[in-house]
Amino acid sequence: xxxxxxxxxxxxxxxxxxxxxxxxxxxxxxxxxxxxxxxxxxxxxxxxxxxxxxxxxxxxxxxxxxxxxxxxxxxxxxxxxxxxxxxxxxxxxxxxxxxxxxxxxxxxxxxxxxxxx
Amino acid sequence: xxxxxxxxxxxxxxxxxxxxxxxxxxxxxxxxxxxxxxxxxxxxxxxxxxxxxxxxxxxxxxxxxxxxxxxxxxxxxxxxxxxxxxxxxxxxxxxxxxxxxxxxxxxxxxxxxx
Numbered sequence: 001x002x003x004x005x006x007x008x009x010x011x012x013x014x015x016x017x018x019x020x021x022x023x024x025x026x027x028x029x030x031x032x033x034x035x036x037x038x039x040x041x042x043x044x045x046x047x048x049x050x051x052x053x054x055x056x057x058x059x060x061x062x063x064x065x066x067x068x069x070x071x072x073x074x075x076x077x078x079x080x081x082x083x084x085x086x087x088x089x090x091x092x093x094x095x096x097x098x099x100x101x102x103x104x105x106x107x108x109x110x111x112x113x114x115x116x117x
Numbered sequence: 118x119x120x121x122x123x124x125x126x127x128x129x130x131x132x133x134x135x136x137x138x139x140x141x142x143x144x145x146x147x148x149x150x151x152x153x154x155x156x157x158x159x160x161x162x163x164x165x166x167x168x169x170x171x172x173x174x175x176x177x178x179x180x181x182x183x184x185x186x187x188x189x190x191x192x193x194x195x196x197x198x199x200x201x202x203x204x205x206x207x208x209x210x211x212x213x214x215x216x217x218x219x220x221x222x223x224x225x226x227x228x229x230x231x
Binding site for chain 1: 160210218219
């Protein structure tokens, strides 16, 4: 089946540094990928929609300059958390919908636990 | 705008018994899809079942079935013959037919008691 690979699974960084999270579709091309943030015991909140070859679309309240999204190829989207602070600590998940899948047939990455110290 | 409400933060069920998880939604879309996703401790999101709003027949997938009440905007998930592996967070979600975006509820944590 379709697989979305997300790396790293866990990362700890110092406050003020930047962290890059990668999301790859392994066996299909994804023109659109989605980035979610999940707080402990909370739901998934859509942060942005990543579009191959164009700018990402950010949800209201999400800082574009802090959460940089790049979708340079049909199989790779990256989320860079810039100048990270402890409040950015969270679980980040990406997803994509393989071609031909019915709506909602998204494949999710396994997520990245970011801890900013 | 779309909203998805899950009023049960936690539920428990005895192994082999049946449990129903509740979900209500509000949508401005005339055509849409509803989903139940499972998130086990591994945190990997897994699609459990999907319902197309224009279909009156309730979707079923093996031990999982839904009760879709369109007029009441209700979409509950029934798990029959519960197994230990069913223990997870369950999220109800909505997507407009013309949109790729999912709106999730806050989730219900299901525990299965041996």
